[in-house]
Amino acid sequence: MSSTVTYTVSGMSCGHCEKSVSEEVAVLPGVTSVAADAKAGTVTVSSDGPLADDQVRAAIDEAGYELVGRSA
Structure with missing residues (x-):
């Protein structure tokens, strides 16, 4: 079952x-x-199934930004 979730990310400002x-x-x-939009401050992730928010948060942290919210 595929899943698409949009996360709000703090700190993105450019390409x-x-x-x-x-x-x-x-x-x-x-x-x-994955579709990141710095202007909107969002990252939309599609996956084969549900992803753990902790995994997504860790990946965004690794890139140097902060996951601040999520909407389905």
Whole structure:
């Protein structure tokens, strides 16, 4: 069962930010696509199944940004 979730991310301000976050989240198991939008401050993640928020948070942290919210 596929899943798409949009996360609110603090600190992104440019295309480089979008790329950094996208690359870190994209390597999580089951992720099929990632769309980061610095202007909106969001990252939309599609996956083969539900992802643990902790995994997504860790990937965003690794990129140097902060996950501050989530909406389905």
